[in-house]
Amino acid sequence: MCAPRRELAVHDPAESSDEALLVGIAGGDREALAALFARYAGKVKTYLKRLGALDATAEDLAQDTMVSVWRSAASFDPNKAKASTWIFVIARNAWIDRLRRERVELAYRNSVTPAEDSTAETPQDSALRALEADQVRAALGALSDDQKLVVQLSFFEDRPHSEIAAQLALPLGTIKSRLRLALTKLRTHWEKQS
Amino acid sequence: MSHPSMDILVAYAAGALEPGFGLVVGAHLETCETCRAQLRSLETASGEALSSLPAASVGADALERVLQRLDEVPQGQATAPTRPLLQQLPLKPRRWLAHNVWVSAVDTPHASDNRVYILSAGAGTEIVRHRHSGAEFCTVLAGAFRDENGRFAAGDFAAMYSTDEHCPVVDGDETCICLFATEGRLQPTDMLGRLIFAWAGV
Numbered sequence: 001m002c003a004p005r006r007e008l009a010v011h012d013p014a015e016s017s018d019e020a021l022l023v024g025i026a027g028g029d030r031e032a033l034a035a036l037f038a039r040y041a042g043k044v045k046t047y048l049k050r051l052g053a054l055d056a057t058a059e060d061l062a063q064d065t066m067v068s069v070w071r072s073a074a075s076f077d078p079n080k081a082k083a084s085t086w087i088f089v090i091a092r093n094a095w096i097d098r099l100r101r102e103r104v105e106l107a108y109r110n111s112v113t114p115a116e117d118s119t120a121e122t123p124q125d126s127a128l129r130a131l132e133a134d135q136v137r138a139a140l141g142a143l144s145d146d147q148k149l150v151v152q153l154s155f156f157e158d159r160p161h162s163e164i165a166a167q168l169a170l171p172l173g174t175i176k177s178r179l180r181l182a183l184t185k186l187r188t189h190w191e192k193q194s
Numbered sequence: 195m196s197h198p199s200m201d202i203l204v205a206y207a208a209g210a211l212e213p214g215f216g217l218v219v220g221a222h223l224e225t226c227e228t229c230r231a232q233l234r235s236l237e238t239a240s241g242e243a244l245s246s247l248p249a250a251s252v253g254a255d256a257l258e259r260v261l262q263r264l265d266e267v268p269q270g271q272a273t274a275p276t277r278p279l280l281q282q283l284p285l286k287p288r289r290w291l292a293h294n295v296w297v298s299a300v301d302t303p304h305a306s307d308n309r310v311y312i313l314s315a316g317a318g319t320e321i322v323r324h325r326h327s328g329a330e331f332c333t334v335l336a337g338a339f340r341d342e343n344g345r346f347a348a349g350d351f352a353a354m355y356s357t358d359e360h361c362p363v364v365d366g367d368e369t370c371i372c373l374f375a376t377e378g379r380l381q382p383t384d385m386l387g388r389l390i391f392a393w394a395g396v
Binding site for chain 2: 083084
């Protein structure tokens, strides 16, 4: 009856930084987890699909990732890592673990499947994305050109995910050719500008 | 020390390497602080990239399902395994190729056409000259070998490509143990080698 009113809470989870949410999650705050879920679950799913996961696998692993975030949050140290890095590593490891343990059907291996997320983005979405991508590109400034190219190709290319996955999930020869491809594209870009 | 190239590290950081190849890179990372530092900066960049991705739609009940699982007692291993990488590998029984040479395959259910295995060869052993039908990654776990490209000792990483041909020889008095991942099968350049490699399943 005299339970503390929610309005008295110091922070609204929706306005907290990712790092603050993780600290809250470490303290057992379920609302913080729900807020972090709203920010990251869909992005994690997109990332996994770009690596070649089928929709159902990506959904499954995105949920697993959020459960792992809950279980491991105590090991998150905001002085050592950004929340996005920490969540990324959990999602990536969940994917690798799954691949190691079982035969996972990859989207790119049945490329006849139409890309189901080809639904058009609203112009507002793309504007927002472009803005965010700019911020990321700024953050990537410390990397070498080669590093930037691969990261950008892995995450930002607006091609069907099956096509990207087909390139990404293959080892070396492909990565080499991907770099070559990237260099060719950039050259075209420069030629257009000059 | 020989390290993976930057494009290999970037692909590893992004989760884009086939896991068998990732294992071999991981074995190198366990011994190499330089590459671990590189990896951390690449993971930061990947985290930034993740934040900027558009969100795919998740199931209507996804959050509810996650919340229901929060009280479950975790099953199996923790998310951060503390055992060294190699002790986590599902190794198959050893196959002896000679009195001082054995291979032990790692189960790779995800990719039947890629092979991951440990090769142990006693001092002085010469491995049959061979070509690669695809990429090959190797991290030396113990001892050393030498080939046309130089000497590779414990912790060193080497990558070979489909056009490369080499004839590795164990260097020094110690048994040389390496973790390999290969795309496709190795192609020995003579008949005896073919028989041996076929038996070894490499």
